[in-house]
Amino acid sequence: MPKxxxxxxxxxxxxxxxxxxxxxxxxxxxxxxxxxxxxxxLIEISKYRFGSITRVPKQKVWRNEVLPQYDEMRFRQVxxxxxxxxxxxLNLISEDWIFHTxxxxxxxxxxxxxxxxxxxxxxxxxxxxxxxRLFGTGDGSTIIRITRRIIKVR
Numbered sequence: 459m460p461k462x463x464x465x466x467x468x469x470x471x472x473x474x475x476x477x478x479x480x481x482x483x484x485x486x487x488x489x490x491x492x493x494x495x496x497x498x499x500l501i502e503i504s505k506y507r508f509g510s511i512t513r514v515p516k517q518k519v520w521r522n523e524v525l526p527q528y529d530e531m532r533f534r535q536v537x538x539x540x541x542x543x544x545x546x547x548l549n550l551i552s553e554d555w556i557f558h559t560x561x562x563x564x565x566x567x568x569x570x571x572x573x574x575x576x577x578x579x580x581x582x583x584x585x586x587x588x589x590x591r592l593f594g595t596g597d598g599s600t601i602i603r604i605t606r607r608i609i610k611v612r
Contacts, residue, residue, distance in 0.1 A: 538578035573608035
């Protein structure tokens with residue numbers, strides 16, 4: 459049997475609590491308030507993907523301060539292109555509609571650096587989690603979406 463998520467456990471406890479209250483009630487008025495409370499609880503928990511959210515601290519210093527200060531050789535090791543080539547690519551893609559949607563996005567330069575980094579490595583080094591830690595981004599689907607966005611640019 460699959461393991462139950464925290465959210466499923468919370469929802470189960472809401473239903474058990476409501477069922478217990480309903481079994482102990484005498485009037486339909488109290489029953490209505492119990493139903494309303496259950497509904498309010500379910501609406502509130504449905505706003506969240508998980509039962510509880512644990513924020514992971516992000517360190518953006520490397521991508522914002524260290525990477526731009528790298529010499530040509532080190533920059534090329536990370537992005538697989540020179541500063542000049544990076545700027546040319548950046549100028550070619552920066553006006554694409556995919557970067558100007560209503561979604562909150564990282565800068566185009568950061569997204570390009572992330573994608574180039576991922577294109578240039580393989581194996582476990584290319585994992586979403588390693589890339590996210592290095593660039594100080596979310597390690598859910600953020601890195602995957604950024605990579606796909608760069609690939610889709612025309």
